Amino acid sequence: MTLALCLSLGAMGCWDASAVEDKDIVTAVVVDKTDSGYSFTVEIASISQGGGSQGGTKAPESKVLKGEGKTFVAARESLERKSDKLIDLSAVQSVVFTENMLYDDITQYMQRFRHNPAYRKTVYVAGTRVTPDDLMKATSENNTLVGTSLYQTFLSLIKNGQMYEMTMGDILTSLSCEYKGYLIPAVDLSDGEITLIGFYAMEGGACKGFVPVEGSSGIVHFHTKSKPIHYSVEYKGLEAAFAVDMKKAVTRGEYRDGKVRLNIRFSGKATLQYLSEEKKVTDEELNEMGETLKQDLRERHMEAVKTSQRVGVDYLDLHEAFRIQNPDIYKELDWSQVYPDAEINMDMDVEIRWGTIDYKEKEGE
Amino acid sequence: MDNTITNRQMVFILFLTLTSITIITIPKTIAEKAGVGGWATLLLTALMFGLLVMVIASLNSMYRGKMLYDYSRELLGKAFAVIFAVFYSLYFLMVSAYLCTSMASMLKANFLLETPLWAFVLVSLPVFGYVAYKGVTNIARLFEFYGVIFILAMTVVHGVMLYQGETDNIRPLFVPSETGKYLAAVKDTIIGFLGIEVLTITPFSLKRSKKAPRVAFLTLIAVGFAYVLVVETSIMMVGIHEITFYEYPLINAIRQIVLHYIEFLRRVDIVYLTLGVMGIVAGISMVYLAIVEYVCRLFPRAARWLVVVIVGFAIFLLSLEGFGILDFRHIAVQLITYGGLLAAGVIPVSLWIVAKVKRHG
Numbered sequence: 013m014t015l016a017l018c019l020s021l022g023a024m025g026c027w028d029a030s031a032v033e034d035k036d037i038v039t040a041v042v043v044d045k046t047d048s049g050y051s052f053t054v055e056i057a058s059i060s061q062g063g064g065s066q067g068g069t070k071a072p073e074s075k076v077l078k079g080e081g082k083t084f085v086a087a088r089e090s091l092e093r094k095s096d097k098l099i100d101l102s103a104v105q106s107v108v109f110t111e112n113m114l115y116d117d118i119t120q121y122m123q124r125f126r127h128n129p130a131y132r133k134t135v136y137v138a139g140t141r142v143t144p145d146d147l148m149k150a151t152s153e154n155n156t157l158v159g160t161s162l163y164q165t166f167l168s169l170i171k172n173g174q175m176y177e178m179t180m181g182d183i184l185t186s187l188s189c190e191y192k193g194y195l196i197p198a199v200d201l202s203d204g205e206i207t208l209i210g211f212y213a214m215e216g217g218a219c220k221g222f223v224p225v226e227g228s229s230g231i232v233h234f235h236t237k238s239k240p241i242h243y244s245v246e247y248k249g250l251e252a253a254f255a256v257d258m259k260k261a262v263t264r265g266e267y268r269d270g271k272v273r274l275n276i277r278f279s280g281k282a283t284l285q286y287l288s289e290e291k292k293v294t295d296e297e298l299n300e301m302g303e304t305l306k307q308d309l310r311e312r313h314m315e316a317v318k319t320s321q322r323v324g325v326d327y328l329d330l331h332e333a334f335r336i337q338n339p340d341i342y343k344e345l346d347w348s349q350v351y352p353d354a355e356i357n358m359d360m361d362v363e364i365r366w367g368t369i370d371y372k373e374k375e376g377e
Numbered sequence: 378m379d380n381t382i383t384n385r386q387m388v389f390i391l392f393l394t395l396t397s398i399t400i401i402t403i404p405k406t407i408a409e410k411a412g413v414g415g416w417a418t419l420l421l422t423a424l425m426f427g428l429l430v431m432v433i434a435s436l437n438s439m440y441r442g443k444m445l446y447d448y449s450r451e452l453l454g455k456a457f458a459v460i461f462a463v464f465y466s467l468y469f470l471m472v473s474a475y476l477c478t479s480m481a482s483m484l485k486a487n488f489l490l491e492t493p494l495w496a497f498v499l500v501s502l503p504v505f506g507y508v509a510y511k512g513v514t515n516i517a518r519l520f521e522f523y524g525v526i527f528i529l530a531m532t533v534v535h536g537v538m539l540y541q542g543e544t545d546n547i548r549p550l551f552v553p554s555e556t557g558k559y560l561a562a563v564k565d566t567i568i569g570f571l572g573i574e575v576l577t578i579t580p581f582s583l584k585r586s587k588k589a590p591r592v593a594f595l596t597l598i599a600v601g602f603a604y605v606l607v608v609e610t611s612i613m614m615v616g617i618h619e620i621t622f623y624e625y626p627l628i629n630a631i632r633q634i635v636l637h638y639i640e641f642l643r644r645v646d647i648v649y650l651t652l653g654v655m656g657i658v659a660g661i662s663m664v665y666l667a668i669v670e671y672v673c674r675l676f677p678r679a680a681r682w683l684v685v686v687i688v689g690f691a692i693f694l695l696s697l698e699g700f701g702i703l704d705f706r707h708i709a710v711q712l713i714t715y716g717g718l719l720a721a722g723v724i725p726v727s728l729w730i731v732a733k734v735k736r737h738g
Contacts, residue, residue, distance in 0.1 A: 190618075
């Protein structure tokens with residue numbers, strides 16, 4: 013029976029059967045807004061023989077195609093005319109929007125994306141000020157495919173706790189909500205390497221501002237429990253490095269006197285990693301370092317909140333906590349209007365711990 | 378041949394038949410009609426249908442080894458039995474066309490984009506027909522095997538979704554001011570619990586059939602919880618507003634699963650295609666069998682293989698007709714909902730009352 017079913021399902025697939033050599037397998041898509049409309053620049057991974065070689069081993073070879081048109085449909089048709097095989101989007105690893113596109117509107121493209129079952133919703137997304145042609149020239153030591161390189165960069169940043177998962181599927185989820193604030197990571201080229209430089213603050217399909225990576229510390233903790241992040245603080249001329257393991261923020265929201273009030277509480281553990289000098293410290297001194305660290309963390313996270321209020325986009329998802337606690341009030345509010353003026357308090361509860369290196373001053377020493 | 382089923386087989390028959398296609402579509406229905414408190418709607422409907430399935434199971438227990446046609450003939454006479462058999466045959470024909478078109482549309486929309494819709498039905502009907510030809514005992518054994526695999530796969534997939542999904546998407550769990558909306562959504566979830574009427578063709582075996590009504594009730598409650606798990610995890614993955622854009626939201630939710638560390642499981646939706654479709658196959662086979670059983674009762678001299686072929690041909694034609702009607706599946710859902718209330722509710726309850734009255738009389 014099962015065999016018969018498998019055979020049946022296999023037979024049904026005949027219409028969809030297509031050899032992998034007969035497809036242009038796309039690994040990265042760059043969407044740009046041009047003077048005359050839109051453009052798609054795609055990176056196609058070559059699977060045929062004859063790739064270049066690096067140090068005796070064959071490196072994956074790619075080609076770049078560009079399609080332009082007044083509309084997305086026209087741009088896609090232009091791309092298809094240039095491709096000698098069927099364009100296959102099922103292996104796309106990264107979608108990149110140019111700054112022009114982000115400041116214009118990505119809604120229509122996202123609706124195209126939603127409609128296409130071949131596109132995986134888990135594709136990583138980024139924005140860039142680099143032109144599509146320059147971005148496609150980016151190379152890295154280990155990987156010549158831009159799509160894979162972007163994917164690996166994001167994966168590594170997520171593992172390091174410097175970024176949280178932001179996929180095309182996540183953007184669709186944000187766009188369909190009543191309040192549509194979210195972030196798109198911004199990448200640039202530094203010595204030919206793809207580098208995270210900050211985030212584009214999006215409301216709906218359009219970008220409202222840019223948050224540089226230097227001012228974005230703490231953003232990750234609002235969204236997810238991340239891997240420990242390293243912070244260093246100055247204490248009596250010493251530099252103390254801590255591994256800070258934070259939980260996701262807990263937010264309490266209320267609406268009083270026509271104003272939104274949010275109380276954000278962070279909790280976590282900070283473990284002493286090393287001191288800039290080989291010096292023994294007491295429990296009391298460690299606690300004082302901890303207080304300095306807490307103050308520093310509070311300022312960083314508060315700065316993240318203030319920046320989002322200044323930009324006018326709640327990309328920290330504080331509206332979610334308010335909506336959950338006050339569903340009936342939330343329906344009546346225009347979060348875009350009330351968020352920039354919301355009163356926000358922050359509480360930082362970090363437990364300070366000794367690390368594995370023994371800096372502890374023993375009694376009587 | 379002992380043409381009966383055991384309690385365990387009944388559990389799997391109910392589970393797979395009820396969830397066959399609805400499991401894929403119900404997150405959208407709940408998100409649209411009920412919202413975050415949809416779990417309450419689902420459990421309430423499960424409770425109501427749990428009572429109805431108890432009625433059917435207790436009728437089957439009262440008349441062990443017989444199906445609805447047989448005991449309705451004893452209770453109300455041949456004319457009513459024939460009317461019921463014709464009604465159930467047409468009703469199940471409608472259900473099977475709905476299931477076949479839904480299966481074909483789901484496969485085409487998500488996996489086999491170039492394959493024509495008719496091909497799915499044409500290729501799969503002989504398989505369903507063969508299962509139906511083998512009779513209720515064989516299909517019940519098949520359901521035991523499929524059921525275990527299906528439930529295992531479901532547990533793993535939804536366990537991962539629970540871990541990866543965003544809990545904020547399903548909160549608050551209940552908004553008191555929306556209680557009316559949750560209650561009103563019950564009518565939209567009825568389709569998810571229709572399928573209990575297949576028990577009208579599954580005679581119970583003599584062993585432990587007294588426990589059958591209670592087991593059937595608990596199975597319906599379990600189906601309710603399974604739907605809650607599917608709906609909540611799908612909404613956690615996709616979001617309650619975004620999920621309303623998809624006709625097959627479960628597939629889209631599964632596609633959002635990211636398993637970076639398990640290379641061969643990158644496309645979890647393909648795994649679902651293999652295991653999840655088993656549920657659809659089982660559901661359609663069961664409904665096909667139901668039509669065959671009723672038609673065989675109506676025409677006792679007809680060869681079973683001939684009935685199977687004719688029924689298959691009828692399902693194929695009706696499905697082709699369905700593909701040509703723009704809003705066929707929506708119309709079918711409406712018809713099945715009202716027809717199902719008769720098939721799973723009014724007729725069995727009436728027979729149960731008559732049976733009780735006659736027994737006490």
